[in-house]
Amino acid sequence: LCFAWGPAEVLVCETLFGRAGGSRCPCPSRCPCPSRSPCPSRFWGEGRAGAAARALTGSVAGTGDGAPSSSRVFVVRRDQDIYIQTLRKLFNESHGIFMGLQRSEEELAGKSRKAQLVQVSKNYRSVIRACMEDMHQAAVSTRDPALQGQYSTQVSILSAMELIWNLCEILFVEAATAGPLLLRLLDWVRLHVCDVDSMVREVLSSESPSKHKLFWNVVDVFVLQGRMDEARHLLSKEANANPTSMNMYKILDDLMKKMPVPSLGNTQTLTELELKWQHWHEECQRYLQDGTFASNPHMESICKILLGDEDAILEKKELMTTWYHFLVTRLLYSHPTVKPMELRFYAQSSMDLFLGGESSPEPLDMILMAAFEFEMHQVIKECSIVLSNWWFVAHLTDLLDHCKLLQSHNLYFGSNMREFLLLEYASGLFSHHSLWQLGVDYFDHCPEYGRVYLELHIERIPLSTEQKALKVLRICEQRQMHEQVRSICKIMAMKALRNNRLGSALSWSIRAKDAAFATLISDRFLKDYCEKGCFSDLDLIDNLGPSMLLSDRLTFLGKYREFHRLYGEKRFPEAARLLLTLMTAHIAPCSFWMTLLTDALPLLEQKEVIFSAEQTYELMRCLEDLTAGNPDKQKFQDDDVETTKVEMLRLALARNLARVIVKEGTVEGS
């Protein structure tokens, strides 16, 4: 049974006891836990208990009475959303934007900085929209109704997110002032209230629009959204079709044309605008009271709307569909120079008037209301509760923090809100098998706890291939997380060792500069040699290079192999010298001395004398050291072999000594 579950997932084991057996586990009937009471099942793993309770997947069906049922194991995921395929684009792209924002120059002050931040905000929104498109395409093309439902839900969630973000951009990031504020709000409404788009298209594309039954609805929509040119264009068609109302039409058209609107540039001040508007308003008033439009109720209602008559506007509720559309229309026609701080009053009253006590506000409405009231923290808090994923609040808060709007709010456990949200979001990413790479960068930009979180998370990423391990290691090395480097290299080296990949194991221990492990590997090699009588993996040992120096044992291994090579090439004096150095310089482990001495035997028995007197004395000393050290050795079972070996050695050494003394004593040339 092979589990594959990530570091931030929780395993819940549920055991049901049959009724006959006695007490029944109280949990099953209440799963998924609505409350946060501790569940009697065993939880382990990281992640806050609250998050786990919220994310419990799978519900428990009650089984029949009496019989004990089989246990079930649930895999509880912290963050379901990150596994949705189409949202991956959102996470990846927003990561790029996030990084760009963190790296952007802080020195840009004033207007250019604000423009830069607004651009960042727009980038985020375009990513949300792109994701919405993809999700929509997926919803349309899939045939599985459950999946389709899921996609459609996602589309509406994304659309709501973009709506909220757009409003926050207008009010907080751009901080539009009176005048441009209204224009932005109009754009916002036009972009997001699209329930009427199909109706508009239908009318516009029909042969004679003015005869269409929804014609006046469309004109009203244009007027309500302040799209004066389009409204006038449609009205002209009506006027052409209906010459009797030409007079009325001309006046209405004129009024609509002359309507003063705030401009984006600095061409007029607010007071100028207000004056103009006042004049225009009075003119409209006059026409209405004169009864100019009395014969055509549609045009009359349009005139009333132009005058900002709330009742007239409210009549067109279905065309506006939302209270915030109502709000903006109201503002357009009664207070075009509204200041940001005044919005809250209008917002509250608009919502009350629109909903009229029939329905209560939904969470989205509350969030928008909080935005209109400039309660940034409230917005973030509400969004956190409503949305299932930290993506939105983390990125929005980060952006607002860069706008220097969130300075003063510190949470009780020390880190500020931005950091808290980023940490939560990034932690969620880490439970994904490949999105964790994005999480690393987020942790990097959390000054207080980011590093600690990263250290904990990064060690728990499952390392299925070497390439993944290399990526993780590179991340750790770049951040000087030496502990983690060592631990990961050790894990990989152990795995390699178990799979008998000694070369890989060595390469991992070189990366971690882990001398102890290198010693372990060398011991393995030496053990193999003792058992098989020859070296495995010669290509590795022959080519150790400078890494040989990592550990003494490794050096010994390399040198020992070199001895064998020298012997094979019949370079006996050098081989002899090397062998001696290995023993006298104490590079060789004591357990190996016997083997080394046995290796010396053939050299001693050569026809030609190889070891000098000095060397022979050294060898004898080594032998004595070896045998003197453990007198118990003689008492072992196979001490026959041992004693024979020792005796043979002594004999060979003595003979060699004899020969060499004679040889050295002989005067040359005689």
Add this chain to the structure above:
Amino acid sequence: QDNRISVWSAGDLGNAGLNGEYHGEPHLLCDIQHNGDVMDMQFLDQERIVAASSTGTVTIFRHHPNNQTLSADHRWEKAHYHVDQDTSCGGAACTGVVCNNPEIVTVGEDGRINLFRVDQKDAVRTIDNADSSTLHAVTFLRTTEILTVNSIGQLKIWDLRQQRNEPSQIFSLAGDRVPLHCVDRHPNQQHIVATGGQDGMLSIWDIRQGTMPVSLLNAHEAEMWEVHFHPSDPDHLFTCSEDGSLWHWDTSTNVSEKPSFLHQGGRSTAYLSHSTMNQSVVSAWLSNDPTKDRMEITNLIPNQTLSVNSLDVLGPCLVYGTDAEAIYVNRQLFA
């Protein structure tokens, strides 16, 4: 884990955009599920793709252009595996694959080299324990010889005609045995080989002489994942790395007369002189004349964030993929 092999269309030739430059985004033509991570992949011929998986399986996929689908043609399971007592999985990642129709050679984390033929169910030849460490990449040197690189910094030549399971030649880096991750052979001059290492260093080797590289060029700040000579214009070399950059190395000699092809961001040009160790010959890659050999190196990625894992180049087109789950296509490499 939901891994897929996908075929994309990166803008048709017949679809001339607004002013000939706007090619539009690549769009997905078809895809198919793949078991395990795709570690390496190569076209076998016009219609077939060989993919190496992290589960140790090698699969041939066939692309059907008329109805735009992919299907799995043939699969060699457990091409790479560890002989392991503990874990039940036992599969070892297949790290590199190279094709020369009808032969396919694969190497893996188990140090094994497999030679497959397209029509045969089992491997034609397997060299067990060819290497005691992980083999990271393989490429053909000649029709019967292959080059492999491993994680103890060795470049080995294997002669597939011979029956013995030993490399015919071993080259290694001079100093530290830094793991080598990628290898490519010069398209025309078969003795020139380029490898990329874990420390981001690009090494150029002349395999006719010596056992050490001819040049060592300090390139990236992190692992170099892939190195490719341009198939038709081998004075150009491309490398991509974990540090998120993709470098274009240009040794065409007339640097001054060459038109500038920098349409993409950051121009970080550097004029390098090689630190060479061997005298040599005709090719600019091996030349060591400091007055003549100037190499222009350009980073083709303006805002680098995450690793560039893979690249490929053909004609004027360059394709690369990053860890940010994005694929980039550059169709005017030498414009």
